[in-house]
Amino acid sequence: MEEMKDVILEYVIEEYVEDEDEEMTYDTPLISGGIVDSFSMVSLKRFLEAKYKISIPDEKASPEAFDSVNKIVELVKEFIG
Amino acid sequence: MGYSDKVRKMYQEQIKGIQDAGIFKQERFIHSSQAADIEVEYPTGSSLKKVINMCANNYLGLSSHPEVVKAAHEGLDSRGYGMSSVRFICGTQDIHNELEKKVTEFLGTEDTILFPSCMDANAGVFEAILTDEDVMISDRLVHASIIDGIRLCSAMHDTFKHSNMGHLEKKLILYADKRLKVVITDGVFSMDGDTAKLDEMVALCDKYDAMLFVDDSHSTGFIGKTGRGTHEHCGVFGKIDIITTTFGKALGGASGGCVSGRKELVELCRQKARPYLFSNTMAPVIVAGVLKVLDILSQSTERRDKLEANTEYWRKGLTEAGFVLQPGDTPIVPVMLFNAKLSQDFSKDLYDEGIYAIGFFFPVVPNGKARIRTQISAGHEIHHLDKALEAFIKVGKKYDILGKTKQEIIQMYGL
Numbered sequence: 272m273e274e275m276k277d278v279i280l281e282y283v284i285e286e287y288v289e290d291e292d293e294e295m296t297y298d299t300p301l302i303s304g305g306i307v308d309s310f311s312m313v314s315l316k317r318f319l320e321a322k323y324k325i326s327i328p329d330e331k332a333s334p335e336a337f338d339s340v341n342k343i344v345e346l347v348k349e350f351i352g
Numbered sequence: 353m354g355y356s357d358k359v360r361k362m363y364q365e366q367i368k369g370i371q372d373a374g375i376f377k378q379e380r381f382i383h384s385s386q387a388a389d390i391e392v393e394y395p396t397g398s399s400l401k402k403v404i405n406m407c408a409n410n411y412l413g414l415s416s417h418p419e420v421v422k423a424a425h426e427g428l429d430s431r432g433y434g435m436s437s438v439r440f441i442c443g444t445q446d447i448h449n450e451l452e453k454k455v456t457e458f459l460g461t462e463d464t465i466l467f468p469s470c471m472d473a474n475a476g477v478f479e480a481i482l483t484d485e486d487v488m489i490s491d492r493l494v495h496a497s498i499i500d501g502i503r504l505c506s507a508m509h510d511t512f513k514h515s516n517m518g519h520l521e522k523k524l525i526l527y528a529d530k531r532l533k534v535v536i537t538d539g540v541f542s543m544d545g546d547t548a549k550l551d552e553m554v555a556l557c558d559k560y561d562a563m564l565f566v567d568d569s570h571s572t573g574f575i576g577k578t579g580r581g582t583h584e585h586c587g588v589f590g591k592i593d594i595i596t597t598t599f600g601k602a603l604g605g606a607s608g609g610c611v612s613g614r615k616e617l618v619e620l621c622r623q624k625a626r627p628y629l630f631s632n633t634m635a636p637v638i639v640a641g642v643l644k645v646l647d648i649l650s651q652s653t654e655r656r657d658k659l660e661a662n663t664e665y666w667r668k669g670l671t672e673a674g675f676v677l678q679p680g681d682t683p684i685v686p687v688m689l690f691n692a693k694l695s696q697d698f699s700k701d702l703y704d705e706g707i708y709a710i711g712f713f714f715p716v717v718p719n720g721k722a723r724i725r726t727q728i729s730a731g732h733e734i735h736h737l738d739k740a741l742e743a744f745i746k747v748g749k750k751y752d753i754l755g756k757t758k759q760e761i762i763q764m765y766g767l
Contacts, residue, residue: 287513304719305714305718305720313509313511
């Protein structure tokens with residue numbers, strides 16, 4: 272599972288982090304911390320669905336569920352089964 | 353059920369939540385015309401206070417210009433007050449058509465359609481011209497009204513990092529298979545005052561066969577050598593597929609907006625854009641005022657030149673005083689304070705000194721990037737700017753932030 276965490280963290284940094292000095296961990300708040308705005312979350316959802324061959328229903332893709340890499344991993348695991 | 357006590361309580365709690373979060377917005381009543389010098393009742397019920405307005409979108413100082421007011425009076429007398437109809441039934445006058453032609457000429461496009469506001473233009477345009485076979489790729493800092501327009505459209509949507517052309521190119525490659533691609537940006541970004549790299553965006557759009565959409569609301573009338581907008585400034589005049597802009601800022605500041613661009617896209621808006629179809633357009637009095645504004649701007653660049661000189665003076669004064677500014681060269685000059693409470697306290701102290709400038713903080717701007725957003729006007733005289741600068745320095749000294757770096761201010765006040 273470490274690998275999934277790293278893959279997602281790497282994507283988040285590449286896709287969203289503007290300030291290179293910003294320290295990012297698996298628990299860094301993404302949405303509530305203002306790093307990912309809820310409007311831009313869509314590309315993250317699309318990435319997860321394509322990468323892990325899953326489909327995340329919109330009602331499950333809430334800002335809370337996407338608020339940290341650790342939370343995203345939990346969500347993805349739920350759908351990988 | 354009706355509006356029961358339970359329902360009322362639910363809404364009261366929601367409002368309290370906004371107050372507790374410190375993001376409750378309160379209006380300040382201005383008792384004079386919009387100008388550099390205004391008379392304000394704040395807090396509500398207090399006696400009027402004369403202050404210098406440093407936060408209006410009145411970039412060219414035309415909101416209360418005598419010639420514009422006179423033209424509006426004449427429009428009111430000759431064309432009446434209201435239309436009582438949407439455009440395509442019996443709500444179009446000759447002056448609406450005249451304004452659309454003049455705006456087209458001013459912006460260097462093929463055609464123009466008026467909307468009740470630029471918010472409406474942005475809300476209606478995407479749905480009218482795109483389908484679920486298409487993709488919209490927007491800068492992450494575009495205006496809220498564009499976000500609403502995107503949400504109302506069935507086309508796929510993605511974003512790119514603010515002004516990051518490498519990231520935009522990646523997205524254009526990613527969506528190569530889409531029928532139509534539209535890249536969406538503001539011309540000048542309202543919170544930071546920075547300018548979109550339209551020259552690079554036009555090149556990328558050409559390379560990857562995409563259309564370019566620019567909301568130039570914070571540019572039209574004063575950015576570029578003759579004030580035509582960001583496309584003039586970036587050397588791509590005539591090359592933007594869709595421009596939306598407002599008449600509620602530099603161009604007289606009343607209300608109204610438009611979509612201006614390729615004639616087929618404008619025609620589709622006329623046929624399909626819902627805010628155009630289901631709402632009255634701009635009132636005749638406002639159309640008459642905007643026509644006069646465009647006349648004034650077409651005759652001389654004096655006002656935008658003065659605005660440019662004022663902006664330079666203001667930015668230089670603040671920099672020499674030791675404030676941290678968001679870099680840029682537009683009349684939006686954000687004084688960075690980083691801490692939300694500091695931005696509110698600073699704004700309040702400025703008001704006590706006779707300067708009206710608002711502090712912005714999360715979620716209006718990113719967390720930890722609170723600021724006082726100042727906006728310069730051609731209506732400002734040097735004595736206005738000097739007085740404002742004096743007040744900024746006095747308050748800056750009080751909080752001991754002059755000459756301090758971003759890191760030092762954050763260290764003192766936190767994020």
